[in-house]
Amino acid sequence: MAGLLSKERTIAGPGFTRWLIPPCALATHLCIGQAYALSVFNLPMTRQLGVTHSIPGDWRLTELGWIFTIAIFVLGASAALFGKWVQAVGPRKSGFVAALCWGIGFLVGALGIKTHQLWLVYLGYGVIGGCGLGIGYITPVSTLISWFPDRRGMSTGMAIMGFGGGALIASPLSDFLMRHFATPTSTGVVQTWIVLGIVYLLFMMGGAFGYRVPPDGWKPAGWVPPPEKAKTLITQHNVTPGDAVKTPQFWLLWVVLCFNVTAGIGVLGQASAMIQEMFKGRIAPSAAAGFVGLLSIFNMGGRFGWASLSDKIGRKATYMCFFAIGTAMYALVPLTGKIGSPALFVACFCVIISMYGGGFATIPAYLSDVFGTKYVSAVHGRLLTAWSAAGVLGPVLVNYIRQFQIDHGIPKNQAYNITMYIMAVLLVIGFFANLVVKPVAERYHERTVPVGGPGDRRVTV
Amino acid sequence: MTTPNEARPTSRSGNGIKLTLAWLAVGVPLLWGVVETLRKAMALFA
Secondary structure: OOOHHHHHEEOOOOOOHHHHHHHHHHHHHHHHHHHHHHHHHHHOOOOOOOOOOOOOOOHHHHHHHHHHHHHHHHHHHHHHHHHHHHHHHHHHHHHHHHHHHHHHHHHHHHHHHHHHOOOHHHHHHHHHHHHHHHHHHHHHHHHHHHHHHOOOHHHHHHHHHHHHHHHHHHHHHHHHHHHHHHOOOHHHHHHHHHHHHHHHHHHHHHHHHHHHEOOOOOOOOOOOOOOOOOOOOOOOOOHHHHHHOOHHHHHHHHHHHHHHHHHHHHHHHHHHHHHHOOOOOOHHHHHHHHHHHHHHHHHHHHHHHHHHHHHHOOOOHHHHHHHHHHHHHHHHHHHHHHHHOOHHHHOOOHHHHHHHHHHHHHHHHHOOOOOOOOOOOHHHHHOOOOHHHHHHHHHHHHHHHHHHHHHHOOHHHHHHHHHHHHHHHHHHHHHHHHHHOOOOOOOHOOOOOOOOOOOOOOOOO | OOOOHHHOOOOOHHHHHHHHHHHHHHHHHHHHHHHHHHHHHHHOOO
């Protein structure tokens, strides 16, 4: 088995088409993207004991909220921790491990739900599944960039689009399975988690065994790497993960990702309540649910669309668009409430969320431009700690400031205004952080002794 | 290192079948998810 998973066994033979790689990446990301749909289990899990209604001893929503929080935190931590390993062992082995973690995470979680041990659910879905999320998220990045050096943004955007799309599949699928398994004495959640765990395990395994890496020196037919100019951000050099974190560029991009995600993630979690409170009496709960669905589609579409556009206009310009347009949109949202225009409100948030997704999808290509392609998975893994930070910062900003406003007598329909302006300020900071990103100083470049030259050991010095 | 099995050139038709199956495997569930979500989203415009 070890041999079967080795990187050497995944080197593509002649005639292999690179267009087989994106479906493998999608197979991984469509499964782990289920994390965004975890909330469909919230209400059924609050009545695991009572089945039809909550009874004393049943879990509370606040306790269940920690499952997602732990999973996202472990995602960032494991991506940072295992990034170098993922890069070293190749996509098949890391995809295999991610599949095991994600599948087993569900099964352990199901055991926790069945025995009503919440710590077991935290351990299963949150910790074990969270490792599957982190490892699975960065697994295809380096491979895709190696196969598509001419379309880095589009290729990684396609994979990361899968993470957004995973929720679109998981939400109706979970709903269907729970209704199928529900009985007068069961909510059907346990059985649903078992089925999801097995299906995801198999699907991700299929993706893992489909991965191939290009042979050394491979490049697309007719493609010539663009010449490296003094002022361009695209480098032909490589920076090791250890050195990357010592550069100002890494931390500037950390701020760029963190603030772009913070601005979107807080809104995503509160979208349904926000539209209903800002347009009280005009938006029914079903319409609010429709709004959340629409945001999911823009989240997914933005990942592919913006990342593909970044191949044409450059990563820096793409993030400039996110921050400039995003600032304008956030500043406009309070006005939509003032003039009572839900249509304009919806339009603003669709654009904002498309750029939230676009930010995630464009960052791997940005990293490969700035730090080189060789260690991009490992560097990307370390940068994903920005996501963990944003996962805390975004919801805190939205929820606590809203509550503070309400406690101080501000009407509910205006309680989000200050938050929107704070989000706009965050995006302005992100704009300037992105603006000052410059090529990495030469002293950080990995130096290799010329092949065949004196002292050729091909080592990092 | 390439194993003899993997090094064998793949025919154009073989690649075509593999490509179709691979894209169908991920495309069909994704399309289903998008359609289901759009159906729910229609409530916003009702």
